[in-house]
Amino acid sequence: MTKNTPLPPCSILLLAGGRGQRMGGQDKGLIEWQGEPLIAHLQRKVRPLTDDLIISCNRNRERYAPFADHLVTDDEQGFPGPLAGILAGLKAARHGHLLVLPCDVPRIDALLLQDMRETAALHREKPLMLRHDDHWEPLLCLIPVALLPAFEQAWSAGERSPGRIMRNLGATALQCPDNDPRLANLNTPELLSSHNTVSD
16 A cells, blocks of 8 residues: 555544543543643544544543544443443444544644554554554554454453453554654643643
């Protein structure tokens, strides 16, 4: 696939279903950064890329609804972790691939999103995860929806790590620079504050 080849359509899942423990239990996606909820920054960046924008949320559905084409919730109660949200997104996705992003990476940019899609298009049958500083970023990934049965089987066997599942499925790595500021997880009040002077 070349740069001039149209990319296949993908569904996009924004993960906003966690407990927000590092934020004192606040709903992280709705916390304001640079004058807007975190979810608004992500929504604005991915909206041009899809006609199937999904948000995984377990509370405040009425506040998330304007940002998505549809919402999903975890099948199990008690905030069972991000894998539950990914499973719900894979079940709801209308396209063949699901691009997954957490709600606390508002500095991700269009170039990286494009690189993810182009790299995944070259490895259509495998999941893709970002890597940097020798670490995988399992919640910044792109998953073929056809792998849903493998994810469900792993869940039923007790697995709760999306990264382990994807590595076991031969995940492709998209390597990012060390300390890539686009991947900054603004998941504590201190991090939100320290990044607040950086333009979106």
